[in-house]
Amino acid sequence: MIAAKDIKHEETLKEWLTEWPKSQGMDDDAARKVSVSIAHRAAMRVFPLAWDWFSGPEARRLGSSVLPLLRCNLISGVACTSPAPDIIATTAYTKDRTPTTYATDEAAISYIGLSAVHATEAAEGATYAPDFADAAAYAVSRVADAAVDDAAAAALWKEIQSDAGRFEAGEDVMTTALWPGEAPLWFDEKMKRVRANPSEDGGIWDFWLRWWERSIKGDLLPDALLTEIAVIPDEDWAKGPAHIAELIAKKQRSSGRSLTQNGEQIIVSPDTGKARLIGETDLPDDVARYARRKMQKALNQFSGELDNQHQPLEKALETVRDALADSESLAVELFDACASSSRQIGTLIQNEVVPDSEKDEKIKEYLTLIRETGADILGNDAQTQEILKRRNAVTGNDALEIVRSDVLAVAGELAEASEGALPRLMDRDAELATSVVADPEEKHVASYRLSGRILRFGLLATGGVAAVGGTISGAKEIVWVGKKIVASPQFQTVMEAVLRWLGF
Numbered sequence: 001m002i003a004a005k006d007i008k009h010e011e012t013l014k015e016w017l018t019e020w021p022k023s024q025g026m027d028d029d030a031a032r033k034v035s036v037s038i039a040h041r042a043a044m045r046v047f048p049l050a051w052d053w054f055s056g057p058e059a060r061r062l063g064s065s066v067l068p069l070l071r072c073n074l075i076s077g078v079a080c081t082s083p084a085p086d087i088i089a090t091t092a093y094t095k096d097r098t099p100t101t102y103a104t105d106e107a108a109i110s111y112i113g114l115s116a117v118h119a120t121e122a123a124e125g126a127t128y129a130p131d132f133a134d135a136a137a138y139a140v141s142r143v144a145d146a147a148v149d150d151a152a153a154a155a156l157w158k159e160i161q162s163d164a165g166r167f168e169a170g171e172d173v174m175t176t177a178l179w180p181g182e183a184p185l186w187f188d189e190k191m192k193r194v195r196a197n198p199s200e201d202g203g204i205w206d207f208w209l210r211w212w213e214r215s216i217k218g219d220l221l222p223d224a225l226l227t228e229i230a231v232i233p234d235e236d237w238a239k240g241p242a243h244i245a246e247l248i249a250k251k252q253r254s255s256g257r258s259l260t261q262n263g264e265q266i267i268v269s270p271d272t273g274k275a276r277l278i279g280e281t282d283l284p285d286d287v288a289r290y291a292r293r294k295m296q297k298a299l300n301q302f303s304g305e306l307d308n309q310h311q312p313l314e315k316a317l318e319t320v321r322d323a324l325a326d327s328e329s330l331a332v333e334l335f336d337a338c339a340s341s342s343r344q345i346g347t348l349i350q351n352e353v354v355p356d357s358e359k360d361e362k363i364k365e366y367l368t369l370i371r372e373t374g375a376d377i378l379g380n381d382a383q384t385q386e387i388l389k390r391r392n393a394v395t396g397n398d399a400l401e402i403v404r405s406d407v408l409a410v411a412g413e414l415a416e417a418s419e420g421a422l423p424r425l426m427d428r429d430a431e432l433a434t435s436v437v438a439d440p441e442e443k444h445v446a447s448y449r450l451s452g453r454i455l456r457f458g459l460l461a462t463g464g465v466a467a468v469g470g471t472i473s474g475a476k477e478i479v480w481v482g483k484k485i486v487a488s489p490q491f492q493t494v495m496e497a498v499l500r501w502l503g504f
Helices: 008-023 028-054 057-062 065-081 085-091 112-125 132-145 150-168 185-196 206-217 223-230 241-260 285-302 311-325 331-350 361-380 382-393 404-416 421-431 440-460 489-501
Strands: 264-268 275-279
Touching: 008 028, 008 132, 008 150, 028 057, 028 065, 028 112, 028 132, 028 150, 028 185, 057 421, 065 112, 065 206, 065 223, 112 132, 112 241, 132 150, 132 311, 206 241, 241 440, 241 489, 264 440, 275 311, 275 421, 285 311, 285 331, 285 361, 311 331, 331 361, 331 440, 382 440, 404 421, 404 440, 404 489, 440 489
Parallel strands: none
Antiparallel strands: 264 275
16 A cells, blocks of 8 residues: 555555555545545645636636636535535536536636636535545646646645645644645735735625635634535525625624524513513523522622722622622523632732632632532533533634724614613623733633624614524514614624634
8 A cells, every 4th residue: 555655646646545544444434535635625725726817807808707616615625524415415516517617718718727627626526426536636636737837736746745644644634724834936926816806896705715715724614604605505606606695694694693602682672672681591590599699698708898908809799799780690691700700819819919718718718609609500501501612612813802993882882772781791791802901711701792792683683583593583563773783884894803703
């Protein structure tokens, strides 16, 4: 059996793609994933050669669109991580529906660009071809045909060897950059042209450029979202890039709402037309009452005016006090208040601002009660457990911080169109989520809560209830007083930042 280092051309690649998976005891699904991954990443390395042409004047004159090829790349990319039968069945091309039959005039594009087109099609074809190793090897041969010169071809084969070597080493190939070192000059030059010269205006290519930039780095968008896009029906793709951009935006927001399910609904009050929170929790009433009593007992350790040495605890105590004052606090809100207060006091102790808990009985008892309450909630509420799993799965970034002024303004407007605890929560979380000095954990939790609520406010403008799973229900003819806020460009800026923060 040959090793990755022996791969030199199409035949040796096919041999490796056939033999190596068998040597590892892989079934057909796993072996197909290896083949498609090699072909997909190879085709992605030359795709700018085709995309550049589709971004130019000749393609516009001919009415040619890069969208079918982008779809090909997305499908083969999804099959690398989720080679599910439904993806294969849903996306399999027929002979009459290959992209080049309606995407471009083959006579108008250069041989190199056309080879890149064919490589993209062939990589997508490997997702459903019976002999996927042969299909993948053929796709890579078309990649080599797209090389601008012999040196470029050699560099491409070297990267293919490297990908195979990563499989042999047990590495996650798909999360490795396409060019782990420096990208070739020709690649960078073509991508600069693509970024500077989109083939159509109006932001309809924004998702694809973002998907592409992240794919280059091995920083993939969520599988669930890409799978939803991959299985969009043919008739929708045939309606063109603007229609697809609209569908993708809807799917991003739907995925965002699923990812930020926080045990709550935002409803419109029939009496005031304002938004308010309603909790959805499995926490038994007796446990909820017990948790509240325990939190109050913790606060009672510092009843009355704080003395000098305990004065720095005020903000941490206020966090718990606010949660208790809100009779509608969700189980997860009570848990977060306990965790936040505990973190704040821990920081104060670490910085020697207040006495160590082992030397101060009041602080020791407060922390014991607060931490026990958090553990009680977590142990008795399965929903809180699931919320924390979803929250911890989000890496986060500085997307909200970058548009801080917009976030604060929109949160303020939404707060004015809300009632109950929601106005305070919107203002609090907007400030924390965009702060450059906030505790990282506090900032992450606030960003998650804020993102979920922003997404649900967007849904609220279309009906009476923005339910946690993205469904709409509620009383008839109830109109939210803040409906116009959601239509503003500033809200859309914040919505985009929310989606970026969630990793979309």
